[in-house]
Amino acid sequence: MTSEIGINPAQLDSDPVLLRDAFFQLGARSLLGLKGAREWGGVQLPREVFFQFQETVARYSGALAFLQTQHQSAVSKLASCPNQDLKERFLADATQGKTGLGVGFSQLRRSGSPLVKAIPVEGGYQVSGEVPWVTGYGCFQFFILGAVLPDQHVIFGLLPFSDRRQDSGGSLTVSQPMELAAMRSTNTVKVHLDNWFMADSEVLDLKPADWIHQSDRHNALNHSFFALGCARAGLDVVHRATDQADTSTSIGATWDALDQQLTHCREAIYQAQYQVGIKEPEEGLGDRLRFRAEAIDLAVRCAHAAVVVSRGAANALSHPAQRIYREALAFSVFGQTTAVMDATLAQIIKSSR
Numbered sequence: 001m002t003s004e005i006g007i008n009p010a011q012l013d014s015d016p017v018l019l020r021d022a023f024f025q026l027g028a029r030s031l032l033g034l035k036g037a038r039e040w041g042g043v044q045l046p047r048e049v050f051f052q053f054q055e056t057v058a059r060y061s062g063a064l065a066f067l068q069t070q071h072q073s074a075v076s077k078l079a080s081c082p083n084q085d086l087k088e089r090f091l092a093d094a095t096q097g098k099t100g101l102g103v104g105f106s107q108l109r110r111s112g113s114p115l116v117k118a119i120p121v122e123g124g125y126q127v128s129g130e131v132p133w134v135t136g137y138g139c140f141q142f143f144i145l146g147a148v149l150p151d152q153h154v155i156f157g158l159l160p161f162s163d164r165r166q167d168s169g170g171s172l173t174v175s176q177p178m179e180l181a182a183m184r185s186t187n188t189v190k191v192h193l194d195n196w197f198m199a200d201s202e203v204l205d206l207k208p209a210d211w212i213h214q215s216d217r218h219n220a221l222n223h224s225f226f227a228l229g230c231a232r233a234g235l236d237v238v239h240r241a242t243d244q245a246d247t248s249t250s251i252g253a254t255w256d257a258l259d260q261q262l263t264h265c266r267e268a269i270y271q272a273q274y275q276v277g278i279k280e281p282e283e284g285l286g287d288r289l290r291f292r293a294e295a296i297d298l299a300v301r302c303a304h305a306a307v308v309v310s311r312g313a314a315n316a317l318s319h320p321a322q323r324i325y326r327e328a329l330a331f332s333v334f335g336q337t338t339a340v341m342d343a344t345l346a347q348i349i350k351s352s353r
């Protein structure tokens, strides 16, 4: 990846412009439509190859891994929606990264009153509320919003990803990028919608109220591949430390032990992921959650080992070990559900026994 992208991961972590360049470079290499259908210029990679790609990018740069995955999720969602006109307008350019697409629907996981509501009106929907997380401001031109209808169905639509005022009085306001500890360059923002008119022509599709919970159960392992890549990045730092002349003998032994655990966890994840789609969604869910928690635990421990072997230098913000550790913390909570939180906490208790 280093020779392909040619931008230092530390710069990708801190500079949104360089991160955007790296994103375009992936597009130029046809790597941004990996989940998109071939008829729109996508590659339609087998799932397991796509996950290997996710791991490889996360090993190189957490920021790039996260930014591009938001876009690939949006492309996949657009490609599978029934709105043919929207696909014709956006998909070909999106698969090449010429049009960047973000997503804003993790708020659907939250219980209680919906954060973003849509009311049917003539010709479309009036949307109001706050989208708490949308990554890729300044890089993506549009994002896919998930909002809740009065009958609890979820509606998905394509919205512009910049401040707008409508003649009808509707508004879309993007916050300042959040001051994040990790992956700040991804420009993650909140989007506030006030009586925003979303035309029928901008609607992707309509899903049942529990769509995100079903999707979370089906995709329980998807975020594990970030954690696996991050753990490997931590081990790369540990490995480099074994080459130093004054190295402690325990560094090599630590690498061997963690490498073995990571290899074992990775194999279990790929095997479990292979079963998804063959078996019923609930079957093996407990194991999948446990493996995801193990991958998160390994990412944190491998990153911590990278910090320890890097000694005082690891305190520098731009040091690889420091960045990887912060990425491990971010990957611990991306796409978190109550079940994932429970599995992660159970793993923490197990590891500390």
Ligand SMILES: Cc1cc2nc3c(=O)[nH]c(=O)nc-3n(C[C@H](O)[C@H](O)[C@H](O)COP(=O)(O)OP(=O)(O)OC[C@H]3O[C@@H](n4cnc5c(N)ncnc54)[C@H](O)[C@@H]3O)c2cc1C
Pocket: 070, 102, 103, 104, 105, 106, 107, 109, 110, 111, 132, 133, 134, 135, 136, 180, 188, 330, 333, 334, 335, 336, 337, 338, 341
């Ligand atoms: C840097 C960053 C960028 C992100 N970018 C995007 C993006 O581009 N698009 C997007 O859609 N999302 C994005 N997310 C959201 C991300 O996937 C969320 O981290 C994840 O959905 C958890 O959401 P939350 O932190 O808002 O927690 P919440 O939504 O508040 O909680 C997560 C889950 O835990 C449950 N829960 C909450 N409190 C408790 C409790 N006390 N006990 C048990 N269960 C509880 C909730 O019901 C929910 O199911 C981003 C997150 C981060 C950190």
